[in-house]
Amino acid sequence: MPWRVMPTMRKAGYLPDPYAVWLSEVMLQQTTVAAVRGYHTRFMAFWPTVGALAAAEDADVMAAWAGLGYYARARNLLKCARTVVADHGGAFPQTYVALIELPGIGPYTAAAISAIAFDEASTVLDGNVERVMSRLYDDHTPLPAAKPVLMDFAMRHTSQIRPGDYAQAVMDLGATICTPKKPACGICPVRGACKAQMAGTQGKLPKKTPKKPKPTRHGVAYIARRDDGAWLLETRPDRGLLGGMLGWPTTDWGDTPPDQEPVSADWQELDTHARHTFTHFHLILRVQTAWLPRDALPDRGQFIPADTFSPDALPTVMQKAYTLAVATLRNV
């Protein structure tokens, strides 16, 4: 990662910017490095300090987060930045105990920041470390029930010497060698100590409890433009799915799609629909489009001028609906 500080530099006393570390660790929650890289670069360019982020407009931050998912992270990111400014003088607290009090910072992130940015000997237990420990001790207890024992294993290994380097090293071991599929045991530095490697069970670990099948829900998105080109959008409520994000007015997403037109209009149903999969359900989203008169008065949402609107500010499912609708609206 470009925001990493190399071990040789750390040994000389340099530590990375806590703000950059916090931002990356929050973005990396349940998210791949490849997906995060561009977002982290843009956030650091737009808001170089926690003070700058704290002073940002909510809508700008949510728009910059669009597409990365788990939008509660972005809402908590702002809460956390503003708390750091208001209660900590604009400097991140340096200990696990203090960090975990902040919004959006849980056990893993508090451990990662305190270790990487402040060299506290905290134990990081993320998906990588869970995998490494389950294999090292050949523990077949299914996750998430196995977390306490895996944390106990991880604590035994946590180094009091250069704890920041250790935290990154054990996670990198999981990310690059002790991988979920086809681990590179032949080049693993702890091969000789790995019980799963000896038993030949590394490919089956960590064991996980089977997850429930995803139901399919249905909904309708209403994409309307006023005759001056303005788009009808609404900011979703802070709680729930896509909370705080800009999007098209939609029906509720349930088993049967109700009719909840945001404004009376001559709606045109598209002959295709968008498919999207969230964490816990599949969505089939039908799309209706309409042109509205200058004096239209919608029940929901607000008009965004054409020169202000960018689909990049929308969550991915809303971008899918937009892509389907654009061609049709052009032809009207």
Place this chain on the structure above:
DNA sequence: TATTCGTGGAA
């Protein structure tokens, strides 16, 4: 303790 909460890429 169990559920909610995104996304895009790999197999």
Place this chain on the structure above:
DNA sequence: TTTCCAAGAAT
């Protein structure tokens, strides 16, 4: 095409 997931936190 469908499943499975990847550096979790909040409720």
